[in-house]
Amino acid sequence: MPSSIELEKTTSDNTMSFDQFWQALTSRLKVKTQIRNWTVDQGYLRQGDFMAEYTTGNYINCDVPDAKTIQKVPRLDVELLHKHWQAYLNGQMSRRQLADKSRFMKYSISILHWFSDDGL
Numbered sequence: 001m002p003s004s005i006e007l008e009k010t011t012s013d014n015t016m017s018f019d020q021f022w023q024a025l026t027s028r029l030k031v032k033t034q035i036r037n038w039t040v041d042q043g044y045l046r047q048g049d050f051m052a053e054y055t056t057g058n059y060i061n062c063d064v065p066d067a068k069t070i071q072k073v074p075r076l077d078v079e080l081l082h083k084h085w086q087a088y089l090n091g092q093m094s095r096r097q098l099a100d101k102s103r104f105m106k107y108s109i110s111i112l113h114w115f116s117d118d119g120l
Contacts, residue, residue, distance in 0.1 A: 025115055
């Protein structure tokens with residue numbers, strides 16, 4: 001299972017393919033897991049936490065307390081963030097820039113942060 005250092009290497013020098021990362025991530029999320037809402041600018045936020053779970057297919061289910069339906073975060077959206085993770089962490093790409101490319105970026109950011117920080 002990749003550590004935060006391995007995730008950083010993955011996004012900076014591509015030593016781990018996204019397929020390998022996706023496999024490790026979804027393996028960890030086979031059990032419903034609470035994910036804290038996080039941003040690089042503000043850290044953990046007081047609200048917006050959600051439950052994430054991978055069951056099958058090319059998406060991660062996110063159960064958000066105030067949402068009427070389960071949010072299905074596509075693999076492609078996670079891959080997009082994975083590609084730009086270091087730029088986001090270093091302030092070279094904003095959350096808004098990422099959100100313009102995906103409406104699920106809030107979930108993807110928090111999930112990648114959980115995996116790299118808490119998901120060791």
